[in-house]
Amino acid sequence: MADAKREIERKYESDDSGLPDLTGVGGVAAVLDKGLAELDATYYDTADQRLAAASLTLRRRTGGSDAGWHLKFPVAPGVRDEIRAPLSDTVPEEIAALVRSRVRDAELIPLVRLRSARDVRHLVDADGTLLAEASVDAVTAERLAGGSGAAQWTEIEVELADAGDPAFLDLVEKRLRKAGVRPSAAPSKLARALKETGGHRPGKNKPAAPRTAGDHVLAYLRAQRDVLVELDPAVRRDVPDSVHRMRVATRRARSTLRSFRSVLDRAVTDPVGAELKWLAGELGLDRDQEVMAERLTAALDALPPHLVTGPVRERLAAWADARHGGAHAHLTGVLDSRRYLTLLDTLDSLLADPPVRKAAGKQPEKVLTKAVDKDLAALSALVEQAIGAPPGEERDNAVHEARKKAKRTRYAAEAATPALGKPARSLTQGMKSLTTLLGDHQDSVMTRLTLRELSAVAHAAGESAFTYGVLYGREEARAAQAEAELPGLWKEIRRTASG
Secondary structure, X not given: OOEEEEEEEEEEEOOOOOOOOOOOHHHOOEEEEEEEEEEEEEEEEOOOOHHHHOOOEEEEEEOOOOOEEEEEEEEEOOEEEEEEEOOOOOOOHHHHHHOHHHHOXXXXXXXXXXXXXXXEEEEEOOOOOEEEEEEEEEEEXXXXXXOOOEEEEEEEEEEEOOOOOOHHHHHHHHHHHHOOOOEOOOOOHHHHHHHHOOOOXXXXXXXXXXXXHHHHHHHHHHHHHHHHHHHHHHHHOOOOOHHHHHHHHHHHXXXXXXXXXXXXXXXXXXXXXXXXHHHHHHHHHHHHHHHHHHHHHHHHHHOOHHHOOOOHHHHHHHHXXXXXXXXXXXXXXXXXXXXXXXXXXXXHHHHHOOOEOHHHHOOHHHHHHHHHHHHHHHHHHHHHHHHHOOOOHHHHHHHHHHHHHHXXXXXXXXXXXXXXXXXXXXXXXHHHHHHHHHHHHHHXXXXXXXXXXXXXXXXXXXXXXXXXXXXXXXXXXXXXXXXXXXXXXXXXXXXXXXX
16 A cells, blocks of 8 residues: 655765765764665656656665655655555556546656665764765666666765754755755756656646737636646545645636637537536535535534533544545546546647637737626626525525626636736635635535434434534524625625726
């Protein structure tokens, strides 16, 4: 089974003079010689190097204390999350799944072989606690595909100990620089190997700055596609908030296709929008439960102890765990499905050869403003309907519809902001406030349904249902407060939009 580790390290050029003395740096009491390790790593990628283009590295390594498969995701300069799996002859499924959104149907092939003679030193404090591992690596690189070159170099690597303070690496670097050692120009051994062994090197083709209406719409859509692909591994790993962010990107992409139908041919984009709606729904199975559990837990924590009767907290925890486990397993299956991977391929094709209409080639101000205003007008009618509806189910439904349209208007304004500037930015902020208010109302509606279900189960088990009733009443009050605030907020949004 794969496990994860955050790796914080820095790499430096070496002139073969070895590691300078680091005793005394940041509390280093001793530098312990841990001997020489012989490492042999084969890096895998697609023939067109999709992983390298995204700064991902996948390797099979023998030798050292962590032999096995390693997949590294960039987090920040010098910081990567490393996913590890036991040594095997082929890429383990749990590792392959984490790169599936990029690899799709392409084959992972051996790309580069790196053999390193690693001279290891442990930097420890006065208590013998490990602060960092410093090593001098003599590296030999051999290109296995996409070229036939070879290269050799020596580098210094300093990796922070688990739970260490990153500021310690600053102190080490200061000492290294004083000794004439300079940071490596390459972010990783693989990047340097690709550069020095010839053949094709991946690069990110940065699109030209948007000028036309179509350019702006496609730039926004491209950004959402990129978020989907990048978040896929995080969702599989159950990283907090990843499902929510992926769902938002899906909705943004769908809203873009719907709002800018004057720019993109709906005969082509409507089927894509339908698939995005499907994906958002699948993501919602996990996300909605996550939001509900957080809301109920916070509400229960806020109750005075004398209002909590029976095993409410235990029942809520069991409900959340059972629902989340099942939902996440289902979602992982969705991400492995042919339907999902085809959707990613379709988005790629749409962006590579967009079905543009005549308006796409026009100046953005008029085209984008018209699209945003159309969404805003439709939203206005729905908000007025919600305000005028009688309390109860009719108003709840009206508020929900207004919330969905407010999100679409917000995303349209976001897409238009680079072209329209302050007016679109102000509208985006207004829509954000509105969707927050309407979202709290909808969450209250759904939470009350869940409380009724939990109450019925508790009652059937002979438990007190009193606390569920208290929570239900508080949710009713939250919804009523949102309804009371809606007219004033909407009036302010309209005033800002017309100004």
